[in-house]
Amino acid sequence: MKKKLLSILLVFMLVVSVLGACGTKNGDDTKDPGKEATKAPTKAPDKEGEDVFDEPVDELPEYSEITVEIFDRGTDGGKTDPTNNYYTDWIKEKVLEELNIGVTFVAVSRWEETQQLNNLMAAGTAPDICMTYSGDLVANYRDLGGLVELSPYIDSYLPDLKEFLGPDLALPGRDMIQRNMDSTTGEIYSLPARRMNVAQVTTFIRKDWLDKLGLGLPTTTQEYYDALVAFKEQDPGGVGANNVVPFTMTSDVRWRASTILESFVDPNLSTEERWVNSVIDRQYLLPGYKEGVRFLNKMYNEGLIDNQFALYKDDTDSDNLIKSGVVGSFIHNWDQAYRDTPGLLRDLQENVPDAEIVSIDPFVNSAGQTAKGLYDAAGLNYFIPSNCENVDGALRYINWLSKFENRYYLQIGDEGVTHEMVDGVPQLIPAENEKIMNSPQNIDYTMMINGLDVGDVSKNAAALAGSYAVDADLIVKAYEDAMRDGRPAIIVPVTLSAAGPYTQVLTDKGNELMSTAVTASPDNFDKVWDDGIADWRANGADEIIAERQTKYAEYIASSAN
Amino acid sequence: MKQKRSGRKAYLYIKRTWTLYLMLVLPVAFALIFRYLPMTNISMAFKDYNMFKGVWASPWSDPIFKWFQKAFQTKDFWFALRNTLMLNGLDLLFGFPLPIILALLLNELAFKRYKKFTQTIVYLPHFLSWIIISGIAKQLLAPRTGVVNILLGRIDVGPINFLTEHGLYVATYIALGLWKEMGWNTIIYLAAITGINPELYEAAEVDGASRFRKIWHITLPGIRSTIIVLLIMNMGRILGSEFDRPYAMANDLVMKVADVLSTYVYRVGIRGMQFSLTSAIGLFQSVVCVLFLFAANSLAKRFGERGIW
Known part of the structure; x- marks a missing residue:
């Protein structure tokens, strides 16, 4: 009899737990959408925010975590896991130390980015920082109310990004960081990357x-x-x-x-x-x-x-x-x-x-x-979906990544392993160990930059020509051909x-x-x-x-x- | 009095077996939760779905059949519908009788080992995915580098555009489907044939029936109900479409005949983020399939067969 009772109890427990799990799922579906839209950084954006970046050691904010989208290019030939390799370890360590933020990378296939991002967005599980080359996709999410409006945070949270992106040459009088701004409302839902090289x-x-x-x-x-x-x-x-x-x-x-x-x-x-x-x-x-x-x-x-x-x-x-x-x-x-x-x-x-x-x-x-x-000088779009619970952390991460010393290291890696210095200009060389880069110049990690920036305009061209395993003359010829009579x-x-x-x-x-x-x-x-x-x-x-x-x-x- | 007794009988029955029914709760709950509950999301077909709000909070569309109207007004939808019917119809026409014939042939083989060997060989392609098969097809049938066209070139024929000309594409599509599934589909028939009472054959032999007579009067009637059931199930799939086969085999030059409902829904609905439109087409497809299933089933019953329910 006891055994029978026990088995009945077990059956009931199973039923209840199954039904219970289903209840939670429904609850998610009916979640008030207004709530998501009003989710804002824990800290109100203000001028004081800047101080945090200047003296990171003393006043580190409380520990928090963010997730960041990373393209999985599925490339073969000894490439590493895009979410867990030498460079992601480097980022995680530095960000934890300097910002007190834990970073997790979420892989999205480069070749199915739209579909996978759609699924993640619809499920409310999109990474805190997402990216896509499709401006149309961003517009879609924007129109459906799925993105965080970023204009209040530009000056307080993203000074380094703003400085790096610089003025928008295609739209005189505007900053590149405002490229995706709605001219009438002044709202900004996504940020652009800067192409160092517009040859197409x-x-x-x-x-x-x-x-x-x-x-x-x-x-x-x-x-x-x-x-x-x-x-x-x-x-x-x-x-x-x-x-x-x-x-x-x-x-x-x-x-x-x-x-x-x-x-x-x-x-x-x-x-x-x-x-x-x-x-x-x-x-x-x-x-x-x-x-x-x-x-x-x-x-x-x-x-x-x-x-x-x-x-x-x-x-x-x-x-x-x-x-x-x-x-x-x-x-x-x-x-x-x-x-x-x-x-x-x-x-x-x-x-x-x-x-x-x-x-x-x-x-x-x-x-x-x-x-x-020719390519537009503004490339990839990155944005923060409204399901993000740590907008504050996501913005601080973006700004941190925009700092020259951080993106520069990610682009060229270690001397003697992924680059050699020739006449003061880094020349990229193919790496063969754990420091091999998943994407050229780690482009998928350094989302705000496309193309090598060594911090000096005149050296950038030399660095570009030197970043291939072939004769620099071939590169220069191809570059000149691609730029000649180019239509911006x-x-x-x-x-x-x-x-x-x-x-x-x-x-x-x-x-x-x-x-x-x-x-x-x-x-x-x-x-x-x-x-x-x-x-x-x-x-x-x-x-x-x-x-x-x-x-x-x-x-x-x-x-x- | 009688009623009371039957009431008592039912009570006794339940008392004796209630734990079994309790055990049934789990699978029923599974079906309800994972099969029927998700179906409520079909309401998406009648809503202006917003992926950030979820199905329930999205507003009802106005008019309520907006997405159906939209689908039916699109020329490409009708192309896709026509192609689905055409390709599935041809598949049924060729793909349904061939496994039966093959099963009969296999059954007549006297040398058992050879029979087993042949059987294995013909059903192996079933385990290849369509992605692989379309890759092989491209390697074999491409106009310039394909082996078939290179060989044809030796005898001054071709090149034949198996994959890029409308009619040839359809033929290739159907032929590859036959090659892949024919062997696999014989399994059920062979199993049914084994179930036929051998005494019937012995009796026929005594009566001096020829091999062909035995097939016609014993084997075929013996597997008739199996054939009918499978036919009904195939009818139910006439408008349903597999995805990987047309998707992997199609190319830009044959889209006019290669685009079926599943690929259309994928391109326009899922990649184009029109999820409500997708659901509407999917629902339409399912309803038509169910109607076909019912029609085939009642037809079978009218001809004196058992049907599937």
Whole structure:
């Protein structure tokens, strides 16, 4: 009998505990949203806050903890755990010592950051400091009331960040830290990173192939085209006539052919025309762009472009072709060929020892310039979600990280291990032990900076050229090519409603449009392109353009006053 | 009097077995909590969901069927619906009878070892994920570097764009599905065949029935109810769609025929953060599936079979 009673008791306990757990879950769901929005730092922001930073040893605030998002790039080749390695240990130790804050890193896949961040935000478990390259995502969270408004804390909590970001060159009279500020309300929901280097894209070609054919580096679109035809017909690499890929790209045509496409766009467009019609950063609607795609279509139909490009959903296949030595030319990040990851030139030279990849700048537009996009000086966005319970700590951490000595150490690491000093300039060298960096220059930890800053403008360029494992001349050439006639990003300080519901559809439709147009038969090209554009417009592009039009007019009117 | 007795009977029954019922509380509670309670979140389909407020605090949408209307007004939704029906229909058309035929063939093999060996070989692909299979397909079928097209090139055929031309893509999609699942689906039929009374075969042999006659009059009728049950369950899936298969195999050039409801929901709803729209489409999909299931079941009953309930 006793046994029976006991078992009944156990059953009841189990039932109660299961039901109980469910009750808590429901409780979370119905939590008053207003409460979250009003959550503020434990300490009211005031001028006294600054004193804390100056004399950290005496008046350390009470111990608290924060969580910080970190990208997991999933890179192979002996890389370390992004949440637990030599550099995270260094950060944790220093922050505990100087700020009395315990830091925990939360990994988010770099390749699925949007989805994972969405899940974390919806569950109310997002890290106290989050980051994303998608301004659109930030706008979405902002509109849904999910972010902490930061404008009251800028001066009191973030003096070092403000100083480092400096004035905003794209918007005279404003500080870069205010880049994401709403012009009408003055509210700030996310902070920008500063790009030290705005070079974006260049064209690479196999110089050893050109040499074998007795051709110089192409300086016009026609010369470039002729070179590709020669690659195809004469197979200078001796890889087999059927295997030559004169030009490789992926299904991301817009990006992997951007220097070609850009050269067809009308150079005389006004700022307004360009800005208003560049929906989700795509230029499909700009006059001339279609002719650029037609040129790609011609290249494709003549067998100059890899006929499998549409099957390549990421860079991997295209990279492997380049490394195996069958590719004549490609377009990518201005330093892509020379980066340690994916190591295009390095691996290519293992297969073909005398291979050379150099940057060229042949695509001249109707104004005689080789126009191409440049990055905006403001990069990644980072923000504090409203579920954060330690806004105070999160802000102090951001400011701490902005101090030169902290970010500088994280960028270059230890002398003799991750860098060597040459003429007073650090030259990065690949590390091979526990001090190997998870991302180049620990970019994922130093969220407010993109690119090496050694504290001196003149030395930054030398440091940049020295931060690759290849001849500095190659880097300088690629950099100059990428910057020549570069078109600065157009910044219009208006707050647009999030394109969220449209962005994904338009991105996908855009990719489909480009792939189908490039592979269409030449006779059918106009129809495919025009139908695709009509579809693109109907799926939200027109609505976005209308809003941009209105906002731009308002902005011009308000700045005229 | 009679009633009283039956009342007493029930009382005795409960008195004797109540602990068993108590034990049943746990699994029932599990189903309620982890299966039915989460279903209340379906209300998301009728709300303007705000991820920071949660499902319950989000306001009801106005009109209440806003997200359904929105979905039904989108051209891409209809494309996705058409593709789902087409691909699943073709899968059913080819994928349903083939395992039965294969099971019958396997059953006729006299050499048992060879039968076991074949069986294992044909169901191994089931354990590969679609990501791997789509990778293999790309390696084999790509127009320039694919082995198949290289071999075809030797005899001056092709290249054939198996993965980028609409019709060929659908054919490849269905063929790969057959290759992957055909063997696995034979298992149930083979099990059912083993359950057939061997005396029937012996009797047929005595009567001088040929091999084909035995299959037609004994084996097939013997597994008929199994076939019907599986057909009903497959009908229930006609609008449901797996995700990894179409997602891994699709590319930009075939989106017009490759985009099915599950991938559409993923792209537009989950990545585009339109969670209410996603729920609405999901709910629509489930309701249609349940209707199909009921229809198939009552149809089966009308033809004198047992159905699944």
